[in-house]
Amino acid sequence: MIESSGTIGSDGSFSLSTGVSGEGAPAGEFRVKLAPDDSMLAAAKPGTRSNVKRKLPFPPQYADEETSGLKVTVKPEPNDLPPIRLEKPGLKSIASIRVRD
Numbered sequence: 001m002i003e004s005s006g007t008i009g010s011d012g013s014f015s016l017s018t019g020v021s022g023e024g025a026p027a028g029e030f031r032v033k034l035a036p037d038d039s040m041l042a043a044a045k046p047g048t049r050s051n052v053k054r055k056l057p058f059p060p061q062y063a064d065e066e067t068s069g070l071k072v073t074v075k076p077e078p079n080d081l082p083p084i085r086l087e088k089p090g091l092k093s094i095a096s097i098r099v100r101d
Contacts, residue, residue: 002026007037012083016074025074032070032084034062059088 004025006014016025061067
């Protein structure tokens with residue numbers, strides 16, 4: 001399985017890299033998951049145990065490519081994919097991610 005990853009910028013854009021080569025993602029259709037770094041996770045409340053899971057800044061289904069429902073298609077040329085919109089049940093879009101390769 002090929003995995004590509006990238007850090008999301010403050011404007012929602014990111015570039016993908018694959019392995020140590022640092023090149024973008026290969027062409028194909030990919031399922032997407034979001035994996036926040038520690039700075040994105042809500043800090044534990046004072047007086048709580050440190051082993052308690054910290055809250056994700058988005059609904060938890062987006063943390064797994066099997067349940068996120070997010071997919072992107074990368075073409076073998078430069079890509080500027082449309083924004084990925086995250087939905088919270090019962091609410092409108094809560095976040096937007098622009099995919100760039």
